[in-house]
Amino acid sequence: MTKQIHLAAHFPGVNSTTVWSDPASGSQIDFESFRHLARTAERGRFDFFFLAEGLRLREAKGRIHDLDVVGRPESLTVLAALAAVTTHLGLAATVNSTFNEPYEVARRLASLDHLSGGRAAWNVVTSFDAFTGENFRRGGFLDESDRYSRAKEFLETARELWDSWAPDAVAADPEAGRFLRPGGVTAFRHQGRHFDISGLFNVPRGPQGHPVIIQAGDSDEGREFAASSADVIFSRHSRLEEGRAFYRDVKRRLAAYGRRPEDLKILPAVTYVLGDTEAEAAERAAEIRRAQVGPQQAIYFLEAVWGRDLSAYDPDGPLPDVEPDLDEGVSRGHAAFRRDRGELVAKWRALAEEKNLSIRELAIEVSAPQTFIGTPRTVADEIDHFVQTDAADGFIFVPHLTPGGLDELVDKVVPLLQEKGVFRAEYTGPTLRDHLGLAHRDPALSEPAAPVPAPRTKENR
């Protein structure tokens, strides 16, 4: 059977994928940028719009990293504002489970679900490092080995809070003088290793019952957590073969939890470049890579692996002759670097030798190229091929430009996917669970709730 593709849009990240030096690069903080990207995604009938989170500015060599775009708003706050200027688009917030408490996160997500009429999603991430912890009351209190036990218990607790209000708990019946139905709200009590809390939750159950749960970890524990508890996986396995392997691995874990393969959607993060011809697309792709990996970024890229200050080296010259310092981590606040750095350096040296590459050329060569490069037609075909051959259920597109980075995808590629009949031409329901084809978490309400009228929108700037 032909699978329907799911598409999501990632706000351009705080990392070197985002090109800020391009004259077309706009503000990463003005609400207009968020509005434009979200509305473009909605025009393209995307499933959802996604915001990442990083709770401490990244550092390199003990100083704040200054080469990449930096500075972003609080995810849920922006998504609540986007709820006002969109009508169907899902709104996904990354919210960490280490530096938060279940009562607050559960109520903020339920609030977003109400304000958006059932469009909220939560990407549960587990960053636990003491470096980030310095911004929080409790500091870095968690061992790495406990990151998922806390995340799992956090999510379970949040679900208990959401479930403590029956779907019909709010009667709002003035005649009978009943705001709440008797028995509609029950006290919760959670006693576990990480949380010992009790009382009454204070937000009615959201239109989706529970917001959509996204998981982005990649370790064995992360995959198991996703298989047991998530609705969507945000993965980094965006190449065809590794994508298929990841897909098989995760989907086969579902049965142990009594879940079906279609209950968990796998959406890798991907990038794209279009051209009128294959050659033009390839040329544009190379140009973007050069903008992403400037001379300073190239040095920085190598420093992360070498564990040394390499600023004395010429980015257009040969690789550093010094040996890496394997005891020293250089950068903090980045996604963990888990590979064997010594081995990597040896491999890169061989590659640079063989192809006669400078530092910058090597950095470009070995850091991730764009996922889909081609004409709108070939890209649409490739997207479809990935999905139909089970390398993914769809994709989270990460544009390299704010705010225009989705425009071409929506204008040129999405119509071709719609033509093929593999992507929706119109939304078929009001909630994100509807878009993703996921069951509502309310057995009693298998029919979607009555659509909430779209809020009036008004241009104010």
Add this chain to the structure above:
Amino acid sequence: MTLHLAVALDGAGWHPAAWRAEGARPDRLFTLAYWADLVAEAERGLLDFVTFEDALGLQSTRLNEPDERLDQVRGRLDAVLIASGVAPLTSRIGLVPTTGTTHTEPFHVAIGIASLDHISGGRAGWRPQVSGRPDHAAHFGRRVLPPLDFSDRADPAFTRHVAGLLGEAADAVEVVRRLWDSWEDDAEIRDVATGRFVDREKLHYIDFQGDWFSVKGPSITPRPPQGQPLVTSLAHDRQPYEFAARASDVVYVTPRDREDASAVVEQVREAEAATGRAGPPLKVFADLVVFLETGGAADRKARLDDLDGGEFVSDAHVFTGTPEALAGLLLSWREAGLDGFRLRPGELPRDLVAITRGLVPELRAAGAFRTAYDTGDLRGRLGLPRPANRYATAS
């Protein structure tokens, strides 16, 4: 000179039976459209700002524990998110959500309010609020708070408990304010020649260390457009007046009458002196609960009291009467040295509409209220300058 007028929004209004009144929309309380309509009405009246109540627990008529009542509004959406949802649907009015200082991470609050300021183009405020309730503390399970007992305010144990909560709150506000300043306005440089997006010399660690917590910084969110969004707090007593003098730009007070208003303003000024407040003096707003109608406001309130099964009482003065009479009262109280008023509508939307379409024209006729919005941000509307950044070195 215009007096400043704010409206405090909460549920269906401040009377606990307001949701049962004609014209109430109790089935819409948990939708964005409900809040957007209310704030649009307040903006039509050219009000300075609206506040949004919040708490980390279910509403209760009891001080230290939940009640079992089913006949009053229960449940609330997150105030910062409501304010943010309303922001793109309005253009001028200030948006001031409440958050807690006892359980909530100051870092999360700082980036939330800064984001609201970016989204609204400089219209964000914040009302920090302590929570001494033991039942709310149990929602977090991280500390045990003793029951609050207001019967003997002179009891040293009580004063100590309150001093602790307020001291922690003052530290939370200090952290939030430092985080707002932790990016200088021109930190973003996009310097292609050197490959640098930001000038790291203009990003600052705040290195806050206090009795309750420490926070490193800098913020992850660039400095808000107002520099420092408006900080407001509610106070009824000497200790909270001093907290306001340390931490806030605006203080809401609850005088009983004109004479009491003078006494309260004097106490606020004493608190400013006692704490050595630097910078502009506190803007003092009096809170009043209002039921407004040309004839029959008192009867309407009495009917709601009957429905609720008891007389509605409040920490603030409860006014029932005509918009004209309220205008007279406000103008008289103002002479006590008040800068403005925060009105708590008894019923929504009814008493809000009576404010914007009844009270406001009366005040305007007396030359005491604006006829158009100015162009400034929320601080500017209140006559507060955009503060210099505490970390910026003079250049």
